[in-house]
Amino acid sequence: DGGDHEVAHEEQAVTLVLDRQLDVSRGDMLVANVETPDVAITAKHKPHVGSAFSANMCWLDPSNMVFGRRYWIKHTTQSTRAVVEKIGFRLNVETLAKEPVPSNTLAMNEIAHVQISTQQPLIFDAFETNRTTGCFVLIDDATNRTVAAGMIIEPAET
Numbered sequence: 001d002g003g004d005h006e007v008a009h010e011e012q013a014v015t016l017v018l019d020r021q022l023d024v025s026r027g028d029m030l031v032a033n034v035e036t037p038d039v040a041i042t043a044k045h046k047p048h049v050g051s052a053f054s055a056n057m058c059w060l061d062p063s064n065m066v067f068g069r070r071y072w073i074k075h076t077t078q079s080t081r082a083v084v085e086k087i088g089f090r091l092n093v094e095t096l097a098k099e100p101v102p103s104n105t106l107a108m109n110e111i112a113h114v115q116i117s118t119q120q121p122l123i124f125d126a127f128e129t130n131r132t133t134g135c136f137v138l139i140d141d142a143t144n145r146t147v148a149a150g151m152i153i154e155p156a157e158t
Contacts, residue, residue, distance in 0.1 A: 027077030029123045029133075047125050047133060048155045052085070052117040057150035059106035061140065067104040071147065072139040075122050082138065085156075086115035106148075115156050127151035 008014040016030070024030070029047070059065050065084065073082035089098040091111040098113075106112055127134030138148040 029076070045125070045129060047123050047130075049121050049123050050155050051119070051121045052115065052156035053122075053124060054088070054113065054115050054153045054156055055136070055150040056091070056111060056153065057084075057106075057114050057116075057138075057148050058111045059108060059148050061145060061147035062108050063147075064108075065106040065148070070141075072141055073116070073118055073122075073136050074139060075124065075136040076133055078120075078122060079139075080122070081119040082116050084114050085117050088113040088115070113153075114150070116150075117156070124152050126154055 005014070018024070067087070068083060068085075070081045070083055072079055087101045087104060087106070089112065090101045090106070091097075091113070092099050093109075093111065101112060123133065125133045134152045136150050136152065137146050138150070139145065140147045
């Protein structure tokens, strides 16, 4: 309707006017500072900002995952380099049992609990809280193939 509004909802096209000059562009996420008392917060939670998180990840590529190798991570509209730092356990898809990963690698269609670190910080949520900001894919930079998909569980303990 062209008028000023205090609140915008999903699927509304809006223009934001900020109180100061910031370098923001398409795909960037704006999050209110919950410690600011004069800002009305309607979100139920504050997303995490960090360079490490744990996730459940499925390896999709015929070539095995190389532990410690750098991949591209695609998360929402952001891309940066990422490394699988730790593999906690592999999930047996037939019994749902948690099994050790003796070779520190994953084969095609294996699902594992992993810890991932990223070169640049990401703004993320747990997948169970927000599917859009709680998922990611890993891309092999040599082949440009999507090699893994994952669901973020929580920020990694530092």
